[in-house]
Amino acid sequence: MPKLIHLLALLLFFFTPCLCCFEDQSHALLQFKSSLISSTNSSNDSLFSLESWKPGSDCCLWDRVICSTPSSGSDLRSVIALHLGSLVSMESSGPMMVSSSILKPLSRIRSLALLDISYNYIQGEIPGNELANLTKLVHLDMMNNNFSGSIPPQVFHLKYLRYLDLSSNFLGGVLSQHVESLRNLRILKLGENLLGGSVPGEIGNLTKLQQLSLRSNKFDGGIPSSIMYLKDLQVLDLRDNTLSMDIPPMIGNLSNITSLSLSNNRLTGGIPSSIQKLEKLETLELENNLLTGEIPLWLFNIEGLKKLFVGGNNLTWNNNGNAKMVPKCKQLSQLSLKSCGLAGEIPNWISTQKSLDFLDLSENQLTGTFPQWLAEMEVGNIFLSDNKLTGPLSPRLFNSLSLSVLSLSRNNFSGKLPDNVGNATELMILMLAENDFWGEVPKSISNIYRLLLLDLSKNRFSGNNFPVFDPEALLAYIDFSSNQFSGDIPTTFSRETRILALGNNKFSGRLPRNLTKMSNLEHLDLHDNKLTGELPDFLSQISTLQVLSLRNNYFNGSIPDHISNLSNLRILDISSNYLTGKIPASCGHLAGMIETPDTYSSIFDLFTFLIEFHDLIVNWKKSKQGLSSRSLSIYSFLDLSKNQLSGEISVSLGKLKDLKLLNISYNNLSGNIPSSFGDLESMESLDLSHNELSGSIPESLAKLKEISNLDVSNNMLTGKIPVGGQMDTMDDPSSYANNSGLCGMQIQIPCEEQQLPHRGEKEADKAWFSWEGVGIGYAAGLISTVGIIYLYSYIYPPVVHKRKARQRF
Numbered sequence: 001m002p003k004l005i006h007l008l009a010l011l012l013f014f015f016t017p018c019l020c021c022f023e024d025q026s027h028a029l030l031q032f033k034s035s036l037i038s039s040t041n042s043s044n045d046s047l048f049s050l051e052s053w054k055p056g057s058d059c060c061l062w063d064r065v066i067c068s069t070p071s072s073g074s075d076l077r078s079v080i081a082l083h084l085g086s087l088v089s090m091e092s093s094g095p096m097m098v099s100s101s102i103l104k105p106l107s108r109i110r111s112l113a114l115l116d117i118s119y120n121y122i123q124g125e126i127p128g129n130e131l132a133n134l135t136k137l138v139h140l141d142m143m144n145n146n147f148s149g150s151i152p153p154q155v156f157h158l159k160y161l162r163y164l165d166l167s168s169n170f171l172g173g174v175l176s177q178h179v180e181s182l183r184n185l186r187i188l189k190l191g192e193n194l195l196g197g198s199v200p201g202e203i204g205n206l207t208k209l210q211q212l213s214l215r216s217n218k219f220d221g222g223i224p225s226s227i228m229y230l231k232d233l234q235v236l237d238l239r240d241n242t243l244s245m246d247i248p249p250m251i252g253n254l255s256n257i258t259s260l261s262l263s264n265n266r267l268t269g270g271i272p273s274s275i276q277k278l279e280k281l282e283t284l285e286l287e288n289n290l291l292t293g294e295i296p297l298w299l300f301n302i303e304g305l306k307k308l309f310v311g312g313n314n315l316t317w318n319n320n321g322n323a324k325m326v327p328k329c330k331q332l333s334q335l336s337l338k339s340c341g342l343a344g345e346i347p348n349w350i351s352t353q354k355s356l357d358f359l360d361l362s363e364n365q366l367t368g369t370f371p372q373w374l375a376e377m378e379v380g381n382i383f384l385s386d387n388k389l390t391g392p393l394s395p396r397l398f399n400s401l402s403l404s405v406l407s408l409s410r411n412n413f414s415g416k417l418p419d420n421v422g423n424a425t426e427l428m429i430l431m432l433a434e435n436d437f438w439g440e441v442p443k444s445i446s447n448i449y450r451l452l453l454l455d456l457s458k459n460r461f462s463g464n465n466f467p468v469f470d471p472e473a474l475l476a477y478i479d480f481s482s483n484q485f486s487g488d489i490p491t492t493f494s495r496e497t498r499i500l501a502l503g504n505n506k507f508s509g510r511l512p513r514n515l516t517k518m519s520n521l522e523h524l525d526l527h528d529n530k531l532t533g534e535l536p537d538f539l540s541q542i543s544t545l546q547v548l549s550l551r552n553n554y555f556n557g558s559i560p561d562h563i564s565n566l567s568n569l570r571i572l573d574i575s576s577n578y579l580t581g582k583i584p585a586s587c588g589h590l591a592g593m594i595e596t597p598d599t600y601s602s603i604f605d606l607f608t609f610l611i612e613f614h615d616l617i618v619n620w621k622k623s624k625q626g627l628s629s630r631s632l633s634i635y636s637f638l639d640l641s642k643n644q645l646s647g648e649i650s651v652s653l654g655k656l657k658d659l660k661l662l663n664i665s666y667n668n669l670s671g672n673i674p675s676s677f678g679d680l681e682s683m684e685s686l687d688l689s690h691n692e693l694s695g696s697i698p699e700s701l702a703k704l705k706e707i708s709n710l711d712v713s714n715n716m717l718t719g720k721i722p723v724g725g726q727m728d729t730m731d732d733p734s735s736y737a738n739n740s741g742l743c744g745m746q747i748q749i750p751c752e753e754q755q756l757p758h759r760g761e762k763e764a765d766k767a768w769f770s771w772e773g774v775g776i777g778y779a780a781g782l783i784s785t786v787g788i789i790y791l792y793s794y795i796y797p798p799v800v801h802k803r804k805a806r807q808r809f
């Protein structure tokens, strides 16, 4: 019986007319697939999710292929849409590169109306001739590839095209030449390329345009006045360019505009009053320009307004006049009045906005407390950092299931953190640094599985009763530094924890073995505590460690040999302890200090959008400085100073070619300075002072081209200070003081056997200046600005960012 059914099925298969695709189209697709596979040398077609593309089957049933509905009188269906985005996956070894020639076979599918080949790392020119044959195209998405050259003229002959996206390529070339043929274009998106010059006036010829995006290019100059002919324009997105001019008042004539995005340019002047004529306006983004004048009250009378971003300008706020304002707009979902000069209490009128999800009032002069009405509003993202707010937080705030980001850093909030913090289970980022909070960290906080970042630094938190997180929780970043925590180092955080900063507290006891359970830990900072005991061998099991700071504790015993297993370690600071014994020769094998590891990645890559980072405090050229986390990949430090280390310095330390700082001062080291130190080619700061070193300073130090800080004082060194290169500029007498007979021109003590060499070679002068300009890390202000921009796009990602992000994680 089953056999019969099979037979019937077989017969049906052969004799019912097949509503299949055309054979030549099927061929073309298979040819595309095989050229894709051979161009990437991959033998595995599942890499491209094209397994269903098999010879002999109906191509209308293949993944990513859409066919027309069969027309009467025809048994065959034609391919009308190909969704070929993100075929080529991002490999761990970087993107595969695919040649644009793989697209050739697709030109035989003349029926195509939609072609999406975005996110494929395709290289080379856009194949214009091939595209020219696809005359039915309406929608062409080529964003996020690596096309180069110019937009081929054939693109502009695709007369049905309504959607063209060439974002994120490397296209140069011109727009204006072919503008004639673009007259039917409805949507033009040329964002995220490197197009430059001024926005072509011909843009005004594209009178049917509904969306114009030139976002993230290098357009400078102004907004052409011809833009006023774009009567149908609904979306104008010129964000992230370098446009400089006043915002043209005639923009108010484009009455169909719903979204006007001009953020991150250099626009000047005031906000033109003609904007109030844009009755359909929903989004107005003017952030980070050079706009001046008062923020007009009428903005809040645009009834449909949903998103308003005006921060980061030189605008002012009429604190008296606006205090009692009653806005006509009631639907604001996103509002940024960052650094707009707001003073007094958090404005009450904000409570009239019923669907507020994003509120940024940071960097103002707001005073008073966190208003109860705001705690009750269920806002998703609240930024109030850098104000003068005081008082405790209402528990109501944390009974919100909307709250996702709460940034209150650098105010004077006080009191205990409410016990129900853990009720805010959607919270991802909680930043409370530099306030006056005290008490224990509420246990309930460990209920928040999604919490990624917890920054409680610089408060008065205390105790040792820490929340116990699920080992699988997402918590990647913990900064509890500069509080009054005591007792044992807590290890009850997630396995995902990358950054654990507990410095400047009152922690005591030994390093707990359970630290090794944090198998992703990159950054362990325990400086300025009261930790005791020997440095345990198990430390070397945390092989992901990039930064280890144990400065200023009570560690004793010797430095474990196995420390060299920490092959990713770039910064090791164990200064100001009671360590004894020799510096192990194995230190010379710390791979991360020899060469930046290829696979070097950091949690900070994940948090590029973040506003503030934990700054690692290091001793740098005789002063304590914050090393910005972004610099960690360029800086490699070894600080063993202020211990009781003895014996000779191992020659092997000379292998640490990437080290910028080596500080072994204030120990009991004896013997000679190894001449291998001349191989420390990146060295900028070398401090050997306050030891018992003898012999002469090796000539090889003249090879150190980057050195700008050398201290050998308070040893028993003798002989001539080497000359040449940077050594000629190392002429601070205090760096050589208290030795047993050093001589040389640097300290103006002639050596007996020879004359003073002439000083000041050109090369040396150059090198001398090269380091001076280079500060340590980046200015904090810059990071905040850059960070917040990223954060906006992270929380409200435009499609592009979302997809990027997904690929990245």
Ligand SMILES: *[C@@H]1O[C@H](CO)[C@@H](O)[C@H](O)[C@H]1NC(C)=O
Pocket (backbone or CB within 6 Å): 039, 040, 041, 097
């Ligand atoms: C593919 O392999 C060939 C030889 O086997 C080689 O020449 C070519 O560079 C490889 N291409 C890629 C993209 O790896």
Ligand SMILES: *[C@@H]1O[C@H](CO)[C@@H](O)[C@H](O)[C@H]1NC(C)=O
Pocket (backbone or CB within 6 Å): 044, 045, 046, 047
């Ligand atoms: C192809 O790759 C997929 C996933 O990447 C894997 O599951 C499969 O085993 C691979 N097949 C072959 C033949 O290598």
Ligand SMILES: *[C@@H]1O[C@H](CO)[C@@H](O)[C@H](O)[C@H]1NC(C)=O
Pocket (backbone or CB within 6 Å): 107, 108, 129, 130, 133
């Ligand atoms: C485009 O179509 C023409 C015929 O209309 C044909 O001669 C030409 O070879 C096609 N070009 C490509 C690249 O397929």
Ligand SMILES: *[C@@H]1O[C@H](CO)[C@@H](O)[C@H](O)[C@H]1NC(C)=O
Pocket (backbone or CB within 6 Å): 095, 123, 146, 148, 170
């Ligand atoms: C894109 O191509 C250019 C030149 O062909 C190359 O310099 C660049 O590195 C490529 N970009 C990526 C992301 O591979």
Ligand SMILES: *[C@@H]1O[C@H](CO)[C@@H](O)[C@H](O)[C@H]1NC(C)=O
Pocket (backbone or CB within 6 Å): 201, 202, 204, 205, 226
């Ligand atoms: C296109 O714009 C330019 C300058 O704005 C103008 O001179 C030209 O006449 C326009 N072409 C058409 C067809 O409107």
Ligand SMILES: *[C@@H]1O[C@H](CO)[C@@H](O)[C@H](O)[C@H]1NC(C)=O
Pocket (backbone or CB within 6 Å): 231, 232, 255, 256
């Ligand atoms: C643009 O607005 C005008 C009226 O100002 C209207 O006639 C026209 O239909 C609108 N266009 C679109 C695409 O909405």
Ligand SMILES: *[C@@H]1O[C@H](CO)[C@@H](O)[C@H](O)[C@H]1NC(C)=O
Pocket (backbone or CB within 6 Å): 228, 250, 252, 253, 274
């Ligand atoms: C734009 O609006 C102004 C009034 O605000 C008017 O004087 C001008 O003629 C308008 N321009 C166009 C091109 O409609």
Ligand SMILES: *[C@@H]1O[C@H](CO)[C@@H](O)[C@H](O)[C@H]1NC(C)=O
Pocket (backbone or CB within 6 Å): 290, 313, 314
């Ligand atoms: C803001 O304006 C003041 C004077 O009005 C000027 O000194 C200052 O540089 C401006 N700031 C910016 C960021 O343009």
Ligand SMILES: *[C@@H]1O[C@H](CO)[C@@H](O)[C@H](O)[C@H]1NC(C)=O
Pocket (backbone or CB within 6 Å): 390, 412, 414, 436
């Ligand atoms: C913060 O508030 C406390 C009272 O809670 C007060 O003693 C302290 O001076 C305030 N600090 C600052 C910087 O305003």
Ligand SMILES: *[C@@H]1O[C@H](CO)[C@@H](O)[C@H](O)[C@H]1NC(C)=O
Pocket (backbone or CB within 6 Å): 395, 399, 419, 420, 423
């Ligand atoms: C936390 O949430 C639970 C359930 O939603 C609620 O019963 C409880 O009262 C909340 N806790 C506080 C302190 O509000």
Ligand SMILES: *[C@@H]1O[C@H](CO)[C@@H](O)[C@H](O)[C@H]1NC(C)=O
Pocket (backbone or CB within 6 Å): 491, 512, 514, 517
């Ligand atoms: C270490 O972790 C294990 C479970 O992971 C736990 O049972 C043990 O109590 C922890 N030890 C200390 C000293 O915290």
Ligand SMILES: *[C@@H]1O[C@H](CO)[C@@H](O)[C@H](O)[C@H]1NC(C)=O
Pocket (backbone or CB within 6 Å): 532, 533, 534, 556, 557, 558
């Ligand atoms: C380290 O210090 C502890 C006391 O904190 C002491 O018991 C131990 O013997 C010391 N170890 C070494 C090697 O000095």
